[in-house]
Amino acid sequence: MSLGGRTLGVIAALALAAGGAHAQISDGVIKVGVMNDQSGTYADLAGPGSVVATRMAVEDFGAAKKGLKVEILVADHQNKPEVGSSIARQWYDVDKVDLILDVPTSSVVLAVNQVTREKNKALIVSTGATVDLTGKACSPNAIHWTYDTWSLANGTGTAVVKSGGNTWFFLTADYAFGHSLEQQTEAVVLKLGGKVLGKVRHPFPSADMSSFLLQAQTSKAKIIGLANAGADTINAIKQGAEFGIVKGGQQFAGLLVFLTDVHSLGLDKAQGLFLTEAFYWDLNPQTRAWSQRFAKLHKGAMPTMAQAGVYSAMLHYLKAVEAAKTDDGPKVIAKMKEMPSEDPVFGKGQVRQDGRHIHDMYLFEVKKPSESKGPWDYYKVRATIPADQAFRPEKEGGCPLVK
Amino acid sequence: MSEIFGIPTQALFGQLLIGLINGSFYALLSLGLAVIFGLLNIINFAHGAQYMMGAFCAWFLLNKLGVGYWWALLLVPVIVGATGVVIERVMLSRLYQLDHLYGLLLTFGLALIVQGLFRNEYGSTGLPYSMPKELEGGRNLGFMFLPNYRAWVIVASLAVCLGTWFLIEKTKLGSYLRAATENPQLVRAFGVNVPRMITLTYGFGVGLAAFAGVMAAPIYSVNPLMGEHLIIVVFAVVVIGGMGSIMGAIITGFVLGLVEGLTKVFYPEASNTVIFIIMAIVLMIKPTGLFGARR
Numbered sequence: 001m002s003l004g005g006r007t008l009g010v011i012a013a014l015a016l017a018a019g020g021a022h023a024q025i026s027d028g029v030i031k032v033g034v035m036n037d038q039s040g041t042y043a044d045l046a047g048p049g050s051v052v053a054t055r056m057a058v059e060d061f062g063a064a065k066k067g068l069k070v071e072i073l074v075a076d077h078q079n080k081p082e083v084g085s086s087i088a089r090q091w092y093d094v095d096k097v098d099l100i101l102d103v104p105t106s107s108v109v110l111a112v113n114q115v116t117r118e119k120n121k122a123l124i125v126s127t128g129a130t131v132d133l134t135g136k137a138c139s140p141n142a143i144h145w146t147y148d149t150w151s152l153a154n155g156t157g158t159a160v161v162k163s164g165g166n167t168w169f170f171l172t173a174d175y176a177f178g179h180s181l182e183q184q185t186e187a188v189v190l191k192l193g194g195k196v197l198g199k200v201r202h203p204f205p206s207a208d209m210s211s212f213l214l215q216a217q218t219s220k221a222k223i224i225g226l227a228n229a230g231a232d233t234i235n236a237i238k239q240g241a242e243f244g245i246v247k248g249g250q251q252f253a254g255l256l257v258f259l260t261d262v263h264s265l266g267l268d269k270a271q272g273l274f275l276t277e278a279f280y281w282d283l284n285p286q287t288r289a290w291s292q293r294f295a296k297l298h299k300g301a302m303p304t305m306a307q308a309g310v311y312s313a314m315l316h317y318l319k320a321v322e323a324a325k326t327d328d329g330p331k332v333i334a335k336m337k338e339m340p341s342e343d344p345v346f347g348k349g350q351v352r353q354d355g356r357h358i359h360d361m362y363l364f365e366v367k368k369p370s371e372s373k374g375p376w377d378y379y380k381v382r383a384t385i386p387a388d389q390a391f392r393p394e395k396e397g398g399c400p401l402v403k
Numbered sequence: 404m405s406e407i408f409g410i411p412t413q414a415l416f417g418q419l420l421i422g423l424i425n426g427s428f429y430a431l432l433s434l435g436l437a438v439i440f441g442l443l444n445i446i447n448f449a450h451g452a453q454y455m456m457g458a459f460c461a462w463f464l465l466n467k468l469g470v471g472y473w474w475a476l477l478l479v480p481v482i483v484g485a486t487g488v489v490i491e492r493v494m495l496s497r498l499y500q501l502d503h504l505y506g507l508l509l510t511f512g513l514a515l516i517v518q519g520l521f522r523n524e525y526g527s528t529g530l531p532y533s534m535p536k537e538l539e540g541g542r543n544l545g546f547m548f549l550p551n552y553r554a555w556v557i558v559a560s561l562a563v564c565l566g567t568w569f570l571i572e573k574t575k576l577g578s579y580l581r582a583a584t585e586n587p588q589l590v591r592a593f594g595v596n597v598p599r600m601i602t603l604t605y606g607f608g609v610g611l612a613a614f615a616g617v618m619a620a621p622i623y624s625v626n627p628l629m630g631e632h633l634i635i636v637v638f639a640v641v642v643i644g645g646m647g648s649i650m651g652a653i654i655t656g657f658v659l660g661l662v663e664g665l666t667k668v669f670y671p672e673a674s675n676t677v678i679f680i681i682m683a684i685v686l687m688i689k690p691t692g693l694f695g696a697r698r
Contacts, residue, residue, distance in 0.1 A: 040628065044528040174672050203675040207623050207632055210421045211667035211674075214547060218414050231529060234624050242534070242550045242622060244541060264528040264624060301526075 024326035026098060029069040032314070033097040035087060035112065036127060038076035041205050041230040042104045045258040046127040049307040050102045052298045056290075057314035066322065073097060077108050084108035088115040098122060098327045099317060102310050106130035106149075106177035116141045122329035124317060126309035129177050129229075129256060131184065131392060134356040138399035140330045143337075145357045146309030147278045149181040150392040152255050155276030155385055157188035159363050160223055160253045166192075168253075169221035170199035171212050171236055173228035178204070181255050182227040197221040204228070209236040213243050222250060229256045234264055241269050258304040262378045267369040270378075275364050279305040279345060280379050283362070286344035302376045308345045313357070316341040349387065354399035361390035417547030418668045419661060424553045426660020427560035428615055432633065433640040433652040434564055435611035438571065441647035442584050442604045445495055445506040450637065451630025452514035453609050456483050457616020458625045459521060462532050472535035472621070479617045480610035487609030491602045514630075521627035529624030538621075556618055563614065564653045571649055580604060636675075639682045645695020655693065 034054050036046045051074050063070045073095060077084035084103070091097035092115070099122040103109050109128035116123040116139070123142040125133060131148040168189050172178040178201065186196050198219045200212045213236065216224045224245065226233050237252055246252070254261075257275040281291035281302045290311075294303045303311075320335035321327050333355075341349040341357065349359035364379040372378060394402050432454060439447045460479045464470035470478065490513065498505045534552055541550035571577040583590040583597045591597050616630075623629055644655030659678055666674045685693060 039522060040527060042527075043522075044526045047527075200671050202671055205632065206675070207629065208425055210424070210553075211418055211664055212671065214417050214421060215414070215668070217548070218411075218417075231527075231624060231626065234529060238531075238624065239622060242541075242552065244548050244550070248548070260526075260528050264531060266531040269531070 024328070025068070025321075026327055027096055029071050030063075030099070030318075030321060030327050031071045031073065031095065031097045032317075033073045033075065033087075033091045033095075033100045034102050034310070035075050035077050035084065035091075035100050035108075036102045036104050037079050038074070040079055041232070042079065042127065044260045044264075044301075045230065045304045046102055046104050046306045046310070049294075049298050049301065049303060050127070050310045052294060053303065053307045053311035054101060054314050056294065056297070057311045057318065061315055061318040063318065068318070068322070070318070077103070077105070079105045079108060081105075081107045081111035085111040085115050088112045089119075092116075092119040092121050098329065099124065099332075101314060101317075102126050102306070103128045104306070106132075106180065107175050109133060110137055110176065113137055113139060113142050116329070120329055122317075122333055124313045126313055127306035130180050131397070132176075132180065134352075134354040134392070135397035135399055138354050138397070138401055140401060141333060143313070143333060143351055143355045143357060145313040146305055147276075147361065148356075148391070149177065149184050151278075151361055151385075151390050152276050153181060153184035153188050154392075155361055155363050155390070156253055156255055156274055157185045157225075158192065159274055159276075159383065160251075161189055161192040161194045165223040165251060165253065166194035167221045168194060168196045168223045168225050169216045169219040170196065170225045170227050171209070171216060172199055172201045173204040173232055174201040175204050177229070178227045182225070185225055185227065185255055202228070202232070205230070205232055207231075207235060209239045210243065212236075213240055213245060217243065217245060217248065217250065223253050224250055225253045225255055226257075227255050229258075230261065233257055234261050237265055237269055237273070258306065259302060259376070259378065260304055262366055263301075263376065267367060267372055267378065270366045271368045273366040274382070275366070275379075276361055276385075277305045277364060277379075278359065278361055279303075279308040280362065280364060280381075282377065282379070283381070290344050312341070312343045312346045312349075315343050316351075352394050353402050354394050354397055355401070356391055356394070356397075358387040358391050360387050361385040413546035415668065418664045420547065420549065421553075422661040422664020422667075423657060424556055424660070425663060426657035427556050428619065428633070428656075429637060429640050429660050430564050430653045430656025431560050431615040431618070432612060432637040433644065433656045434567055434649065435608040435615075436637065436641050437644070437647055437649050437652035438567065438611070439605060439608035440641070441649065442571075442580055443495070443601055444499070444503060444584070445510070445605070446503055447605075447608065448507055448511035448634070449490075449514040449517070450510075450609075450612050451632075451634030452517040453483055453487065453612040453630070454616040454619070454633065455521065455627060455630035456486070456517065457613030458532070458620040458623075458629060459525075459530075459616075459627075460613065461617045461620045462530055462625045465532065472617070475617050476614070480614045483613035483616075484606040484610030488602055488606040490609075491605040495605065496598065496602070514634075518627050518631060525627060527626065527628060529626035529629075532620040532625050534621040552621060556622075559618065560615075563611070564656075567611070568649050568653060636678055639678045641692075643678075643682050643685045643692055645692025648692065648694040651692060651694025 058070045075087045104127035126146045129149050131150040133144045170182045172182040254275050262270045320332045324335040337351045346359045351357045363383040365382050461475040464475050538552040587597045644651035666677045
């Protein structure tokens with residue numbers, strides 16, 4: 001497959017420049033590459049929906065009226081780091097892309113982060129989860145927008161241990177993301193006086209979880225922590241019901257569960273699950289209005305936090321480009337850190353020196369089928385985790401940019 | 404409690420049983436491939452997509468037409484098998500005089516098209532399919548909790564596998580089939596309609612894949628990519644067993660399920676590669692596969 005073949009093509013070219021006023025915009029056009037999983041395990045939670053969100057941000061920013069020309073490119077990284085970094089090189093070198101956006105799959109995030117730094121461009125991650133992006137791998141060229149493994153571990157881990165779930169067994173996806181999520185949750189559990197009775201690392205992706213579930217069952221741990229995502233999480237919960245895990249008195253803690261996963265599982269299997277997210281469509285009138293617009297453009301599916309994050313990040317990026325009057329990578333990133341962010345989706349927020357965007361996170365519980373009014377009515381808010389507590393303190397990450 | 408290599412024997416039994424369940428799927432799928440290759444000389448790369456179509460067809464019957472699991476088990480293989488018949492008549496039948504590679508490429512292309520279409524329509528997260536009421540719950544075997552549905556998978560798969568083997572190796576119809584692949588002209592001279600027999604054989608092989616798809620629907624998520632992940636493993640199973648050997652495919656399917664199950668206990672990280680390691684070793688020592696004969 002050629003590099004050109006991977007680039008799915010220019011999806012949208014919006015707005016013609018009204019004049020040559022923006023001399024600092026390279027080639028007179030802001031080129032944004034949305035890189036994610038377009039067809040595999042993570043396609044529904046980000047995928048084409050993230051492209052829809054990017055387009056909405058360009059529209060809502062009013063790029064056309066402001067005389068800014070924005071072009072959106074899309075590519076499928078197939079969740080493979082080597083594919084991701086070669087697309088990134090092609091985009092930066094040949095296609096003159098200014099910003100790479102979204103990027104699920106931690107291992108790909110870290111690879112693309114390196115290329116972005118080397119080429120001195122810009123990277124904003126929404127769907128990828130690795131907390132290393134704002135820790136030892138932090139860079140003046142990157143921002144981490146929506147959530148990370150630390151915030152998930154902190155949100156769900158704390159809530160579960162405090163409600164009595166003090167012995168854990170981990171089912172972990174065997175790659176950077178799973179390891180990092182497992183590690184951070186374990187730290188939270190131990191800190192609060194809980195115990196980890198065992199863990200098993202399963203290949204990614206794994207359709208059959210029964211063997212691992214059986215090991216979790218034998219461990220007699222009260223909580224089975226799912227340090228995986230997408231279809232792996234769905235299969236674990238689905239097959240767990242079959243093996244009588246919940247009936248036997250054990251509970252699942254989904255450490256990264258997206259709205260689309262709950263939709264696929266159905267409420268009878270997912271009910272009672274605790275999960276931490278940055279966004280839910282039914283939080284307030286603004287999120288509802290935005291999400292309904294999104295759903296109309298995306299086959300009726302409500303946005304996940306990953307897709308909402310892409311919108312929020314893209315909007316802030318464009319505001320920063322406008323303010324800095326340039327699309328030069330590190331300059332825009334610096335501007336993004338300087339300006340507070342605000343949008344209908346995430347409300348008010350701010351980007352820290354280490355590249356971490358901070359905002360409130362929410363602890364949700366999945367509704368019982370009897371409580372739900374219909375499709376997509378799935379969560380109730382159990383707690384709001386304020387922005388200053390929701391993310392790893394800047395000093396603890398070991399990011400060299402933080403002084 | 405006694406232990407083997409630090410693993411309690413009881414847990415080990417549980418894992419072996421689970422290996423057997425996964426082996427049932429490998430056996431069902433590799434059986435279909437073996438039948439198609441053995442009698443048509445076609446390497447059917449669309450097998451994974453046809454398995455996926457089986458699961459989707461069951462979902463469709465339940466959610467759009469209200470037809471439940473048990474009827475689906477009967478109807479789906481016929482419906483998906485019929486699409487196989489059309490494919491064989493319209494496309495595959497033109498390739499028999501060409502190299503194996505052409506059949507492989509054609510079916511591979513078909514698989515990509517079908518998976519792409521389903522993905523476009525239904526996304527990649529998967530759709531829920533509920534378990535039939537009769538098979539919900541499970542029983543405690545002392546060493547593990549065995550869901551009734553999984554027990555049913557083993558029984559049904561064994562019955563279908565052995566039935567197919569019997570049909571092909573021990574009945575008159577089966578002997579016609581085998582004779583037709585050895586020497587079609589001669590069999591035709593006896594008044595047997597060989598092309599029709601070949602067409603129905605392909606339909607039958609496809610039906611087997613669809614049957615496995617229905618079996619899988621309640622336990623895995625019904626998902627356009629469910630076959631893509633499985634097909635590579637199943638091909639390895641067929642290669643290890645010996646291309647075209649019916650009994651070889653069945654036995655290797657179950658045995659490799661067990662081996663994989665054990666790997667999940669001792670070194671879970673390697674559980675998706677162990678089958679390929681075995682394949683490499685078998686190919687080095689006996690290139691025709693464990694049960695294969697030189698062709």
